[in-house]
Amino acid sequence: MKYEMVCGMETHIELATKTKIFCGCTTEFGGAPNTHCCPVCTGQPGSLPILNRRVVEYAVRAGLAVNCKINNNSHMDRKNYVYPDLPKAYQISQFDEPICEHGYIELDSGKRIGITRIHIEEDAGKLVHEQGTTYIDYNRGGVPLIEIVSEPDISTPEEAREYAEKLQLIMRYVGISDCKMQEGSMRCDVNLSLRPVGTTEFGTRTETKNINSLSNIVKAMNREIERQEDILESGGHIVQATMRYDANTDEIYPMRTKENSDDYRYFPDPDILRFTIPQEFVDETKANLPELPSAKLRRYIDDMKLPESTARDIYKYRRVSEFLDDTVKKGANVKNTANLIIGGIYSTLETEEDKERFDIKITPEKMAGLVKLIDDKKINKNKGQETLMKMLESGDDVTKFIKAEDTAGMSDEDLAKICEAAVAANPDAVENVRNGRDKAINVIFGYVMRETRGKADMGKVNKIIRGLIG
Amino acid sequence: MREVLTVLSDMLRKGEITSQELTEKYISAVEEVNPQINAYVHTTFDFAREGAKKADEMLKAGNAGALCGIPMALKDNICSDGHLTTCCSKILRGFRPYYDSTVWSKLKSEGAVMLGKANMDEFAMGSTSESSCYGAPLNPRNTSHVTGGSSGGGAAAVCANIAAYSLGSDTGGSIRQPASYCGVVGLKPTYGAVSRYGLIAYGSSLDQIGPITNSVKDAALVFDAIRGVDENDDTSVDYNYGGPSANALTGDIKGLKIGVAEEYFDGINPEIKDAVMDAVKLYEKNGAEIINVRLPILKEAMPVYYIIACAEASSNLGRYDGIRYGYRADNYEDIDDMIYCTRSEGFGREVKHRIILGTYVLSSGYYDAYYKKACILRNNIIKRFDDIFNTCDVLIAPNAPTTAPKLGHHGASAVEMYLSDICTVPVNITGIPGISVPCGTDKAGLPIGMQILGKRFGENTILNAAYFYEKTAVSPVKEYEGGVRI
Numbered sequence: 001m002k003y004e005m006v007c008g009m010e011t012h013i014e015l016a017t018k019t020k021i022f023c024g025c026t027t028e029f030g031g032a033p034n035t036h037c038c039p040v041c042t043g044q045p046g047s048l049p050i051l052n053r054r055v056v057e058y059a060v061r062a063g064l065a066v067n068c069k070i071n072n073n074s075h076m077d078r079k080n081y082v083y084p085d086l087p088k089a090y091q092i093s094q095f096d097e098p099i100c101e102h103g104y105i106e107l108d109s110g111k112r113i114g115i116t117r118i119h120i121e122e123d124a125g126k127l128v129h130e131q132g133t134t135y136i137d138y139n140r141g142g143v144p145l146i147e148i149v150s151e152p153d154i155s156t157p158e159e160a161r162e163y164a165e166k167l168q169l170i171m172r173y174v175g176i177s178d179c180k181m182q183e184g185s186m187r188c189d190v191n192l193s194l195r196p197v198g199t200t201e202f203g204t205r206t207e208t209k210n211i212n213s214l215s216n217i218v219k220a221m222n223r224e225i226e227r228q229e230d231i232l233e234s235g236g237h238i239v240q241a242t243m244r245y246d247a248n249t250d251e252i253y254p255m256r257t258k259e260n261s262d263d264y265r266y267f268p269d270p271d272i273l274r275f276t277i278p279q280e281f282v283d284e285t286k287a288n289l290p291e292l293p294s295a296k297l298r299r300y301i302d303d304m305k306l307p308e309s310t311a312r313d314i315y316k317y318r319r320v321s322e323f324l325d326d327t328v329k330k331g332a333n334v335k336n337t338a339n340l341i342i343g344g345i346y347s348t349l350e351t352e353e354d355k356e357r358f359d360i361k362i363t364p365e366k367m368a369g370l371v372k373l374i375d376d377k378k379i380n381k382n383k384g385q386e387t388l389m390k391m392l393e394s395g396d397d398v399t400k401f402i403k404a405e406d407t408a409g410m411s412d413e414d415l416a417k418i419c420e421a422a423v424a425a426n427p428d429a430v431e432n433v434r435n436g437r438d439k440a441i442n443v444i445f446g447y448v449m450r451e452t453r454g455k456a457d458m459g460k461v462n463k464i465i466r467g468l469i470g
Numbered sequence: 471m472r473e474v475l476t477v478l479s480d481m482l483r484k485g486e487i488t489s490q491e492l493t494e495k496y497i498s499a500v501e502e503v504n505p506q507i508n509a510y511v512h513t514t515f516d517f518a519r520e521g522a523k524k525a526d527e528m529l530k531a532g533n534a535g536a537l538c539g540i541p542m543a544l545k546d547n548i549c550s551d552g553h554l555t556t557c558c559s560k561i562l563r564g565f566r567p568y569y570d571s572t573v574w575s576k577l578k579s580e581g582a583v584m585l586g587k588a589n590m591d592e593f594a595m596g597s598t599s600e601s602s603c604y605g606a607p608l609n610p611r612n613t614s615h616v617t618g619g620s621s622g623g624g625a626a627a628v629c630a631n632i633a634a635y636s637l638g639s640d641t642g643g644s645i646r647q648p649a650s651y652c653g654v655v656g657l658k659p660t661y662g663a664v665s666r667y668g669l670i671a672y673g674s675s676l677d678q679i680g681p682i683t684n685s686v687k688d689a690a691l692v693f694d695a696i697r698g699v700d701e702n703d704d705t706s707v708d709y710n711y712g713g714p715s716a717n718a719l720t721g722d723i724k725g726l727k728i729g730v731a732e733e734y735f736d737g738i739n740p741e742i743k744d745a746v747m748d749a750v751k752l753y754e755k756n757g758a759e760i761i762n763v764r765l766p767i768l769k770e771a772m773p774v775y776y777i778i779a780c781a782e783a784s785s786n787l788g789r790y791d792g793i794r795y796g797y798r799a800d801n802y803e804d805i806d807d808m809i810y811c812t813r814s815e816g817f818g819r820e821v822k823h824r825i826i827l828g829t830y831v832l833s834s835g836y837y838d839a840y841y842k843k844a845c846i847l848r849n850n851i852i853k854r855f856d857d858i859f860n861t862c863d864v865l866i867a868p869n870a871p872t873t874a875p876k877l878g879h880h881g882a883s884a885v886e887m888y889l890s891d892i893c894t895v896p897v898n899i900t901g902i903p904g905i906s907v908p909c910g911t912d913k914a915g916l917p918i919g920m921q922i923l924g925k926r927f928g929e930n931t932i933l934n935a936a937y938f939y940e941k942t943a944v945s946p947v948k949e950y951e952g953g954v955r956i
Contacts (some may be wrong), residue, residue: 039569043789045562045670046571048703078785080832083804091786097558134805135795265832267841269781270675272704 003194003229006202007160007221008116008152011167012145013059014185021122022049029183033128034104041122041142043087046118048271051076056099058176058286059120062146063100065174066115066167070261070282074099075274076120080265084136085125088318093147094208095266101276105166106294107274113152113163121145121231123206146176152191154200157221161214164188168214172356173319180353181213193238194228201312203228204238208245208252221243223252233298241243296321304334307439313342319358330368333375334386340371344388361395370398381455385452415456420462423446441465471626471947474634475540477956482529482539488541489529492954493522493583494543499953500632506613509627511546512554512781513586525581536691536716538581543633546587546626547594548679549668550574553584557670558591559765561816564795569755571668572703573637573679573696575858579770580695588636589623593787594820596620597887598880601820606877609652610950611916615874618648627654631953635683635692635829637668641676643869643894647674647907649682652873653864655684655936657689660926662707663902664693665700670759671786673779678896682823686758686907686937690716709927714899719932719937722756726935731765734866739872745910746868746948747917749939753866756942761862767854768896770847775895776888777831777844783821784828790816802950857898864935866922868893869906873916894919903929907936908947917947917950 013248020027023040039047056074063070077095098119104112123145148167154160168179168186177188193205208224211217215321223245228238241254268274291299293315296333300311314319320341327337349355370391379402388402394400422444423430432440497515499706500944504510518541522613525539545549547557549567556562570578579586589607591599599622600606607623608852610630611617617626621638625648628636636644638656649656657680662847664679671677681692696713699708712719737745754760791800799811817825831840870893878889897904909920920939924932 039567042794044569044795045555045557045565045789046547046567046668047569048667048701050704080785080788082788082791082809084791084793087794089791090785155614263834265785265829265834265837267781267785267832267837270705271671301810 003232005155005192005194005225006152006192006199006205006223007154007192009150009154009160009163009262009293009452010189010191011148011150011164012187012189013054013062013148013171013179015144015146016175016177017052017054017058017144019052019054020050020142021055021120022142025142027143029185029364031139033135034139036139039139041087042138049092049269051272051275052144055120056275056277057285058144058183059099059118059146060282061174062148062171062176063103064282064289066103066148066171068100068103068118070100071097072275072277072282073097073274073280076269076272077266078269081262083124084134085127085138085141087125087138088099091121091124092269092272094119097388105163105170107159107162111153111159113153113159116149116151118146118148121147157218157225158297160221161189164217165214166293169316169318173290173293175318176289178356184212187212190217190221190224192221192224192228194225194232204240205242205344206238206254206316208243210256212247214248216245218249220252221246223250226250244427246407248293256380274288287294304328306334306338310338310342313340313346317355317358321357322357323358323364327367328366329368329373332371336371336374337367339381340367340374340388341382344385344393348389348392360392362391366391366397373398373402376455379455380458386454412460415452415460416464418448418451418456419461419468421452423465423468433469441469471955472684472739473547474684474956475536475691477700478540479536479538480513480635480666483583485529489525489581489583489881490519490545492539493518493541493585495871495954500826501910503630503632503953507521507608507610507626507630508605509607509617509630509632510543510622511556511558511602512584512590512747513588513824514553514584515554518585519584519734519762521578521581521583524876525583527894527919535580535695537577537695539584541579541582541585542633543585543588543624543627543636544574545621545636545638547639547670547672547895548574548591549670550584554587555670556587556603557593558590558604559816559818559821560603560768560797562813563816565796567668569668572700573664574864575670576696577637578697584763585633588633588638589621591620591644592821593670593783594639594641595783595820595824597643597647597890600878600880601818603790603818608877609874609916610952611874612914614876614878615832615916616651616877618651618874619934620644620869621656621682622648622651625649625654625656628652628654628684629950630680631955633951634954635681635688637696638682639677639679640894640898641673641678641779641897643890645680646894646897646904646919646921647680647870647891650869650908650917652685652921653911653917654682655689655718655908655931656680657693657929658897659693659697659929660709660903661709661898662705663697663709663903663927663929665698665703665706666701667700671782673782674786675782676775676779678898682767685903685939686715686933689905690719690933690937693933695839706764707927711927711930715930715933719934721934721938722939723753723771723798723935726753726758727861727863728758728935729751729761729762729763729858729865730857731763731768731865731867732766734867737871737892738868739912741912742871742873742918744870746866746920748864749909749920749943752939752942753935756938761861763858763865765854765858765906767851771851771896771899772888772892774829774847774851774899775891777840778812778899780824780828780846780882781827781832781841781844784825784832787821787825792816849894852900855896855902856925859902859928863922863931864922864928866920867918869921873885873912873914873918873920897921897923900954902926903932905932905936909939909943909947911948912939
């Protein structure tokens with residue numbers, strides 16, 4: 001029998017607020033165990049939570065960025081369950097009044113993946129297993145999260161990956177999280193079931209938890225599809241279960257089966273007052289949203305006429321795209337800027353994370369200063385690249401490396417004289433070119449470049465030299 | 471009635487006694503009297519001596535407030551940095567919080583001297599203080615009777631003059647009822663008037679800290695010191711009382727509109743009914759207007775209270791798992807078993823009852839039938855009280871159906887004990903303030919208390935009404951002859 005997949009995702013994203021959701025402790029990643037803690041985030045008897053307004057603001061931003069409706073009235077609920085990393089034995093979350101509802105993300109194909117809801121909640125601590133003992137680190141406890149729940153609209157593992165990737169990029173663009181899957185600031189759970197093609201009823205689903213990279217989403221889903229197919233083919237039934245994907249062995253296995261559905265006994269948290277999100281605030285936030293990734297990509301391709309691959313290489317890192325935009329705003333040509341970024345700056349940023357961080361020493365102003373010399377043909381591209389590398393190293397302005405006299409306008413007359421000298425100085429090369437070994441002309445070009453310290457316009461030089469050689 | 475705090479404050483400020491001398495007197499009195507009544511479960515005498523020394527410096531510097539240098543007690547569920555705070559539960563054995571509650575932090579900065587933590591029902595769940603893991607406190611009026619609860623130890627300590635005042639907590643009557651059983655004054659402030667930060671939670675939407683004192687003036691002075699909005703408690707409210715409540719005590723009740731609802735008197739011991747109605751007559755005679763009001767919804771208050779309080783408690787008490795603090799079972803197999811054994815051994819019977827009840831009413835399939843319905847009814851009760859306070863300034867009601875029962879009287883009947891809260895729980899459900907003042911004694915000589923209730927943030931009105939009664943009535947309850955006599 002042929003099966004088709006039905007899949008929805010739950011994505012947890014840690015918000016980049018400075019302090020935790022209910023206390024003033026830092027949200028910084030790492031730190032010695034249990035040093036980013038206080039009575040509130042360790043659930044000491046008598047302590048009370050105070051909702052961090054920033055968390056609500058970030059959630060509104062997230063919701064608007066994925067086309068959600070923002071609820072003007074909301075409240076926090078308690079989700080009761082017992083686990084050692086949850087110091088109050090309840091997680092403060094949202095049940096029936098999430099901040100955002102009814103949004104979507106559009107894939108490149110134009111297909112929309114619905115977003116059911118986005119709510120805010122607190123993260124739990126972490127269990128640390130060492131030498132047969134289990135320790136608990138509550139540093140992460142109380143770090144704010146949003147949980148983004150999608151509709152079961154995802155039909156292939158690749159769509160799942162694209163959905164997660166788009167979500168990640170959008171959240172980075174609106175600046176609410178760094179969304180690092182490796183560090184756990186973005187965590188994906190995949191709900192997946194199969195059904196015979198052509199049927200409409202959902203099969204029994206499993207939930208694969210905490211997948212830690214985009215590529216592992218595809219791998220884990222492929223394993224789970226195979227597993228479920230095997231079971232169904234052999235006449236078995238899928239058992240509702242929480243699955244765990246092991247990336248090292250590329251295997252998937254059940255962590256625990258759910259014979260009884262969990263009963264979290266949700267009820268409104270009496271310690272936190274209901275809150276309102278004024279429509280004016282929502283409107284203002286919407287008006288102040290930065291340009292979102294899809295719009296930016298369209299602009300790069302349609303308006304700025306960048307090749308699609310170039311546009312994609314730039315837009316997928318928020319800071320890079322901002323750098324490009326700012327440089328262009330300072331008067332630099334977009335193509336020259338993009339080429340220098342990809343050909344030059346990227347060579348100094350090895351990993352994806354380096355590019356994401358885009359921690360470079362030069363400002364868009366300095367970049368524009370350099371690019372404009374290329375735009376005006378005062379230096380050529382090679383010279384530009386070479387200078388860029390020096391600037392990236394020292395952070396200095398372009399004028400440190402290219403003097404005013406270097407770029408002072410060179411008359412065609414002067415250039416012709418230098419070209420004549422170059423031809424005269426390289427009779428062997430001239431001979432070779434005439435005999436059909438065209439590459440030999442580079443020797444003559446090299447002479448001109450040396451003499452002009454790279455500022456000659458290679459187009460003109462080519463014309464003059466070829467005229468001289470005949 | 472003795473305005474103990476005013477008297478002591480005057481003596482301290484005039485230099486007739488130092489705080490250190492006064493504190494030593496109280497310490498001796500605690501040592502002498504406490505073994506007979508079990509009011510304190512932890513004493514902090516060294517800390518009290520340090521506090522007294524600081525208070526003397528403040529007094530000398532001339533910038534001391536009304537409570538500076540005066541020895542007092544905190545209920546065992548109010549946190550103070552480094553001191554045992556155990557909710558009189560085995561599960562919090564040895565627990566010392568590492569932070570101060572907001573109320574204690576305020577009092578401490580005023581120079582208050584803490585003698586120790588007062589006995590209570592385990593996690594404030596009970597009406598007699600008999601569920602304390604340290605054994606019940608005994609009523610100083612008659613030690614074969616209970617103090618009431620849950621703030622029984624604090625009421626007993628104030629009654630027996632081994633604390634000049636105490637702070638209790640009131641979730642369903644836990645300040646007012648023991649105050650009435652012991653013949654002292656208890657104020658349950660408006661929900662949100664006093665910060666709950668550092669009060670170990672029982673029913674979070676009902677809990678409120680308040681004073682237990684010898685007089686209405688004392689209650690007002692303590693209320694002034696502890697009230698106010700707190701950035702650590704979202705449910706605290708920034709309400710402008712227009713100056714200290716102690717200054718609002720004029721005793722003038724001419725034209726005061728007093729509501730009396732007959733439903734409050736259903737099933738009430740006739741002696742209590744008479745004492746309260748005599749008080750009402752005294753008001754009328756002095757120019758107050760008595761208005762008969764109907765409160766048929768009162769009968770819903772009891773189930774609403776127990777559903778909401780237990781639901782919240784079942785969640786609030788989930789954190790006691792033996793992992794981070796307090797008691798941990800000695801023998802267990804794995805982490806789940808450790809939590810199971812710790813909770814089985816650490817919680818007492820009444821607490822387990824309420825956790826199970828609360829878990830049940832929140833469970834899927836029952837939530838709508840119990841918890842949700844209780845919340846709807848709660849709103850209806852709030853509306854009805856709002857209506858009443860549109861026509862009345864205060865309501866007068868009894869505090870409990872009986873005077874203090876004998877120890878062990880309720881025995882195994884939890885429901886009978888629950889029913890004894892009928893007069894006090896509506897105040898918590900609606901969030902309004904209520905004060906309990908002594909208004910006589912029964913044939914056995916046990917104190918009777920009456921409640922004066924007001925609208926939200928109407929503390930000044932109920933305090934003033936109570937103050938009038940205290941000044942006008944012929945000393946309704948005898949003074950306890952022991953402890954520190956002023």
